[in-house]
Amino acid sequence: MRTRDYKQTYRELVALTDSVPVWLWSAILIAALIIAPHILNAYTLSFLTIILITVVGVLGLNILTGYTGLISLGHVGFLVTGAYAYAVLVSKYQMPPIVGFLGAGVIPALASLIVGAPSLRLKGLYLAITTLAFSFIINTVILEARTVTNGARGIAVKRPELFGISFESEAAFTYLCLGFAVLTLFATLNIRRSRVGRAFVAIRDNDIAARVMGINLHTYKLLAFVTSAFITGIAGALYGIYLSFVSVEGFPFLLSIEALAILIVGGLGSALGAVLGTVFIVLLPEATRLVFSLFSTQMDALFSTGAQELKSMLYGVVIILFLRFQPRGLVGLWHDVKRTWVHWPLRY
């Protein structure tokens, strides 16, 4: 039986993981993801791409809401800013895509400073409402600034070519998303175990205590906003490229809710949870459709007519059920299963 882990040095405590099997399984997962685009058909591949893009965005929100405990209902605002930044720089001003991606990160990060500033005085619900207001304001700004953004007509975006490699094909684009997802995952994991990440978590758990410990609330809250907006903006750019067309309608308010649903379902404040939650939520409508189509063709017809409504309804139901019965999310479930597996037949 495995006893508890005894950490003796600080380095061991903050290590990414101390377990060889975890590295092994991660390597196998990465290898599988590298092979996958060659095996999967176009339909399944689109799910994989969506999952990878969503993982990037959700990890961005996770830094703000999961780690720092600042609820954002307006993250779609950063998403759409990122997408437009990329589209305007690359499609309109013919900049190289790498500059586009940089801009897709930096411009939302700057925008987040504007939202972040009032957040220094606000907490909880009030902050959530401010971010909500921000996401509506940004939409109007985009629609009004016609000379830069083409207003309601939107901007068409081509698949990029980076470092001489073309990401034109579906498989190649999936690799690009995979690259960004893995990078983001490592980035957030590293942020979490660094001084900054620990400061974020301290602010979430008790901001007054954190302040007493010498954490500058203003700096770190703004830092959380900037980091989160940067990552979310990149996800927005990827999503814009995936849609091959950037417009305000392409980024509905529901995306903010979806991101929060993913965090709750996965387990708030955990990178693993963000990944599990994404896979669960993205595949949920499809899985439900498959299950129902087994029973009757009538249900299948319902799914094709009211697909969008049914999808959002499922999100709602899943959010409520998870909050009610499994507030720690899929990660909590996973930990319970692991503990039972290790300690069985003992309970603890």
Add this chain to the structure above:
Amino acid sequence: MQYLVQLLISGLAIGAIYGLIAMGFALIYKSTGLVNFAQGEMTMIVAYIAWSISTSVDGNPFIVAIGAIIAAVALGLVVERVVMRPMLGEPVFATVMVTIGLAVILRSSINFIWDAYPHDLDIGFGRGILRAGGIGIRTGQIAVIATLLALLAAIWAFFRYSKFGVAMRAVAADDRTALLMGISAPRVHAAAWAASSVIAGIAGVFFAISYDLSPAMFQLGLKAFPATILGGLDAVLGSGVGGLLIGITENLAGGYLGSGMKEVAGFLMIIVVLMVRPFGIFGERDIERV
């Protein structure tokens, strides 16, 4: 001048609708300490139910009104009992997220129960136009402003004089002490949800009479947010007044600065209010002790 007066009057009318919904927000916040993000959706559902009733009874206003109120009470009670009561004692974040989940469910249920097309709610009143010195006012707009004022007075009296109103204030001030005094907090919560649903429903029906009924109506809830923030989340009467202010601001911004400004005027106002006076004009300052 005429243009200004016209803008002010239509601003007051739409502001009265925002004010009603904002009062619904504040009622729930005051008694349960959470923001109900499904307020706009509840507004919409009640309006749709009223429309269904009106089409089956040939638009008799009294039957529609009574039916809508009963439906609103039932909706509020069911939501409180089935969705919110089990979350009692959970962190605020979790409960608020539950209301967001509820909002999403209610919003998409419209398309399953009714349909995605706009409708007219016609109960034989509210469409006529009164003219006074070149300024036209629809009777429905006058009715909604009058209703808001009447409700403001009624709610003030309710909180001031009735036993149950005092009990609600007690729960809002300190729920543990209220429990010790023999007040049933769940019953107060249920009453708050039912009342809030009725007020929201009234707003929805008036909106549907004056404008139209469509699945995009839930956005009224988002538009009413600025009103309740301006008035103070815990100030029921203040939220009603805040609604009027937001309605006027929005219309003036729309009339003089362009339609884009109309959409965001309220939201810009939220940010300013939250930065300057986060507890609103009429709200109570929240003092945190270490």
